[in-house]
Amino acid sequence: MSMSVDVLTLYLLNFVVAFVMAGIYFFSWSHHRDVPGVRGWAIALALGALGSLELSLRTSSSPLPLVIMANSLVVAAYATVWMSVRRFNTGERILNYAVIPTVLFFVIFTIALVSGTDLNVRVALCSLAIAILSLLAGWEVLRARISEPLISRIPTALALFVMCIAMVVRIVFSLLEEPPQEPTTPFYDPTQGITLLINTICVVAMTLGFLMMTHERLRHHFESLAKTDELTALPNRRFLLDEGKRLRAPACVLMIDLDYFSEVNRTYGHTGGDRALVAFANLARSELRPSDLVARYGGEEFCALLRDVDEPEARRIAERLRARIAELSIDVDGRPLRITASIGLARLDGDVETTIRKADSALYRAKALGRNQVQSAEAHS
Numbered sequence: 001m002s003m004s005v006d007v008l009t010l011y012l013l014n015f016v017v018a019f020v021m022a023g024i025y026f027f028s029w030s031h032h033r034d035v036p037g038v039r040g041w042a043i044a045l046a047l048g049a050l051g052s053l054e055l056s057l058r059t060s061s062s063p064l065p066l067v068i069m070a071n072s073l074v075v076a077a078y079a080t081v082w083m084s085v086r087r088f089n090t091g092e093r094i095l096n097y098a099v100i101p102t103v104l105f106f107v108i109f110t111i112a113l114v115s116g117t118d119l120n121v122r123v124a125l126c127s128l129a130i131a132i133l134s135l136l137a138g139w140e141v142l143r144a145r146i147s148e149p150l151i152s153r154i155p156t157a158l159a160l161f162v163m164c165i166a167m168v169v170r171i172v173f174s175l176l177e178e179p180p181q182e183p184t185t186p187f188y189d190p191t192q193g194i195t196l197l198i199n200t201i202c203v204v205a206m207t208l209g210f211l212m213m214t215h216e217r218l219r220h221h222f223e224s225l226a227k228t229d230e231l232t233a234l235p236n237r238r239f240l241l242d243e244g245k246r247l248r249a250p251a252c253v254l255m256i257d258l259d260y261f262s263e264v265n266r267t268y269g270h271t272g273g274d275r276a277l278v279a280f281a282n283l284a285r286s287e288l289r290p291s292d293l294v295a296r297y298g299g300e301e302f303c304a305l306l307r308d309v310d311e312p313e314a315r316r317i318a319e320r321l322r323a324r325i326a327e328l329s330i331d332v333d334g335r336p337l338r339i340t341a342s343i344g345l346a347r348l349d350g351d352v353e354t355t356i357r358k359a360d361s362a363l364y365r366a367k368a369l370g371r372n373q374v375q376s377a378e379a380h381s
Contacts, residue, residue: 007196008056010197010200011053011196014048014052014200015049015052015053015056017204018046018048018052018077019045021203021204022042022049025039025041025042025045029042032218035217036088037084037085037089040083040087040098041210043084044078044080047076048074048078051074051077054066054069058070064114068106068109071105071126072106074126074130075101075105075126075129078130078137079098079101079133081133081134082097082133082140083097085140088210089140089144101132108125109126112125120174120177123174124170124171127168127170127174127195130163131163131167132164134160135160135164138159138164139157141153141156141160142154148217150216151216152209153213155205156209156210156212159202159206163199163202163206166198169191169195170195227239231277231278232280232281232296234285234294234295235295236295237297237298240295240297240303244305244351244356245351245352247348249347249349250309251306251307251348252345252346253345253346253352253358254317254318254359255297255303255356255359255363256301256303256321256343256363257301257341257342257343258276258277258280258300258340258341259339259342260371261273261300271332271333272330272335275332275337276330280339281294283321283324283328284304287320287321289306291307292306293307303356311345311347311376311378314345315345315374322340322341322372322373322374325339325341326338326339326340326372340372341372342363342366342367342373342375343373343375344358344360344361344364344366344375345374345377346358346359346362347378358377362375362377363375
């Protein structure tokens, strides 16, 4: 089998792979339109499929616009991959990341082709553009690993880096070889098709990798929804109880209830009630230590797990939190809203659910004694 037939087969294979993957991605985007970057990656695959198809249809007498368009489509595909990864990471629409590299390559390649530059130099030019864009996309995938540590980022970036290396090898072979006779070599490849085969494998790998990144993000999102209170963004009761199973003495539990909350809802409406809950959640996050956990337990009731504290220190923390709540002034459509809270305290003794019940009993005693105070289960055990 001749070299030109091998390379032609690879171009057709690239077309089929990119076309099928583009269909998968458009289907995925239609079901997950809230994930940024998926549609862009689908468009990149479609552009790559069109570019590969045009390259496979090329002949020795193909018009210059067809050659320019085919190579520009391939480069546009990789530029769109880079843009899509950035959009996946930041959520911003940055069309310049796809448009500027494509236009720049289009101009340079057109000048090279019209001026009669050797074929191997043009192959090196196209390979250089792909190598740079693959490197940038791979770096973009890894760059956000600290802020969003998705495991699938590593294989995705690796596929892009391997593609970059393959294109660099293709550049070296292109520049070291003597220029071929174009009339007899419409499907010239200086590496005998090896780098094009690697390119095909990497396209499949990085496309599946990005799909895995998308699904991993969605899984984390749904897991977060399952353990987070939507209004306050605090952990919910389920998460609190799961974390409580790992709580070890010395530790204490606070049960916190916003006083006269039904009156707040009647006077200020549910909007005012929601703002009071959010204001308390923000205050609790800032007042408690990073090692502590505060969660919405239900309605206007909250629970805090205080790690590595004895009962006197936990009481000081609770009193400070109660005082800060009483100082809050919440604006509800121009009207000031002030709230107080009653707090029940219990030292961890046995399992966390038993301790929560003790703290809850102390909370009801604080409400019965006039509210806006801290009561300890230990004082009445």
